[in-house]
Amino acid sequence: MQCDDLGPEMLEYLAGTLPDDRLAEIRAHLAQCQACRDEVDATAELWHELGAASAPRPESARMRARFDAALQGYIDGQAESRVVSLAAVRRPAAQWQPWLQLCGAAALLIIGVGLGRFVTVPPAQSNPEIALLREELRDTRQMVTLSLLQQQSASERLKGVTTSSQLEQPGTEVVSALLDTLKRDPNVNVRLASVDALRRFSGREAVRKGVVEALPQQESPLVQIAMVDFILEAAGPDAKGVLQRLAEDMMLNQAVRARAERGLKQVGL
């Protein structure tokens, strides 16, 4: 195997998705090639750093409203084009129709706001219903999240992980499902995303413990590095013991050990 052969397969090597025979060839080459080892470490580092850059969330409600209006316009346009072909001559009043509709809508809005002020139920009475609705909505979102995390398609599961981060107060089931995804999902990107999603719950002892326990089971150095960062951020100086063990574990990938060593320096050991 030549050094140039490694490049295109490096990501699959880091992700742990190469077939065993190819993996053995690459490992044998890495054992005797310092330049390639450095290359692998640098790529793993870069891949991980890229993951830290998340884009802003879209204004979903506004976008959906815009799209619904466009969709309705498209559907109406289709229906209208069928009618127009039958009635070629436009009625004179029709040209005023959009203005009449606009004025009507504005009038209804004003009336609605006015009526709303008069008939608004005091908060004390309306709260239980609203709270119930919110709870139902949250349950539905949780169900959607859990269902997405069970899908066969990796992009659907990735969506599930993303959706979980949009839940205001996710229940234990969702957190457990995220931990399970981190431990068992076959896709590296899904596992990486689950580490990010779990950051919200890093204050929970069970989550920190779950991540620490899951680390040795990981095959991908990329995910392991993300988990080392998680442990470092979540536990701070308390992570010393775990980081020390990781830095000394010769079974781990060199890049992971290097990250653990760096973490130890950060926490002042």
Place this chain on the structure above:
Amino acid sequence: MRAVRDGDLTRMGVLFERHHRPLFDFLYRMTGDRGAAEDLVQDVFVRMLRYRATYRDDGRFETWMFRIARNVRADHYRKHGAAIYVPDDDMDWASSEPGPGHLLERARDMARLKRALQTLREDRRELIVMVRYQGLTHEQVGAILGVDAGTVKVRFHRALKELRDAFSRVPEGE
């Protein structure tokens, strides 16, 4: 999408709900402009409606959707000039908040990486966005770009290498 293609246009709402976020993410990372990305997402869904008859069951929906998204983005550049990628300040560089030593150091590295990404050629950046942020496989990206998975691997490796080179050229103090 099959239902939409066969005439049930109201199902587009479901597709919008499922896919507008990854589309926004892709278009935002490519344009660096939140407003433009939101507009382009709308355009993608409108084109899906118009060209729904071209959807085939044999291809994955995401592949078809991203092909449309690339065309929409290309048309946008034709109208408004080539992309000058200057990410909004609201791009969340996870550890960019000021803080103790290592966080600050990490924030500096993030800022350098951001600058390095800006300098990449658009096709290189697109590959990184599709593989790293959209979680698409080499095969899926190949189907979107019209090349085989092996070519994607080679190009992707080249893109990452260029990014690393660009990153090392950005001064540390930046």
